[in-house]
Amino acid sequence: MSKFFVLxxxxxxxxxxxxxxxxxxxxPAVTNFDIQRYMGKWYEIARLPNSFEKGxxxxxxxxxxxSDGKVKVVNCGIKNSVRTCVTGVAEFADSxxxxxxxVSFFRPFYSRYRIIKxxxxxxxxxxxxxxxxxxxxxxxxxxxxxxxxxxxxDYLNDNKYPVEKLIYPQxxx
Numbered sequence: 001m002s003k004f005f006v007l008x009x010x011x012x013x014x015x016x017x018x019x020x021x022x023x024x025x026x027x028p029a030v031t032n033f034d035i036q037r038y039m040g041k042w043y044e045i046a047r048l049p050n051s052f053e054k055g056x057x058x059x060x061x062x063x064x065x066x067s068d069g070k071v072k073v074v075n076c077g078i079k080n081s082v083r084t085c086v087t088g089v090a091e092f093a094d095s096x097x098x099x100x101x102x103v104s105f106f107r108p109f110y111s112r113y114r115i116i117k118x119x120x121x122x123x124x125x126x127x128x129x130x131x132x133x134x135x136x137x138x139x140x141x142x143x144x145x146x147x148x149x150x151x152x153x154d155y156l157n158d159n160k161y162p163v164e165k166l167i168y169p170q171x172x173x
Contacts, residue, residue: 027128027159030118033099035071035092037122038115039063042138044077045124045149046166050134055079057169061138063090073103077169117155126152128161135161 044059053059056077064072069091076085088105090113092098099115117126124139137144137152144152157163 027114027116029098029100029114029116031098033097033115033118034122035065035096038099038125039065039071040140042125042140043142044136044169045139045144046135046137046168048133048135048162048165049167053077056084058083059169071101073105075105116159117152124148124152126156132161135166137166 040063042061042063044061047053047059056079059075059077062074062076064074066072071090073088073090074085075088076083078084086105088103089107090101090103093100093102093112099118101113102110103113104110112130114128114130115125116128117124119125122140124137124144127136127138128134135156137149153163153166
């Protein structure tokens with residue numbers, strides 16, 4: 001079988017596991033969410049290990065609002081000295097005022113993208129999936145001040161995320 005079928009199978013498994021309700025769903029997604037302010041480039045500050053980003057550094061996500069109201073998502077990173085990007089699409093899961101989207105890199109399979117913490121000035125965000133296996137700390141700059149990062153780690157620890165497992169991809173200054 002081809003690599004395509006392996007990827008399709010992996011996406012199907014991810015989509016099905018995304019339907020399972022886990023305790024991360026008891027943390028509400030942010031409200032009063034402004035999709036326009038969320039658009040642009042974000043840097044990955046930290047993440048929980050996952051198979052699709054294994055060995056990647058200098059990870060970024062760029063969001064662009066399309067004319068149909070959906071969001072173009074371009075995730076890029078460097079692995080083995082090679083820059084790789086993948087493009088997907090996101091749309092609101094429910095209410096447009098809630099920071100909960102569904103995102104797909106392998107249509108028709110979608111996964112939850114839940115923003116559970118967001119700076120008032122949209123300078124950082126904490127994103128999870130439908131369970132606690134997926135977690136990202138994102139920021140508009142390549143680095144977060146130590147006190148801000150510690151505040152986010154405390155928040156995640158209080159909400160039973162395994163912060164000790166976080167990976168901090170090395171970003172070029």
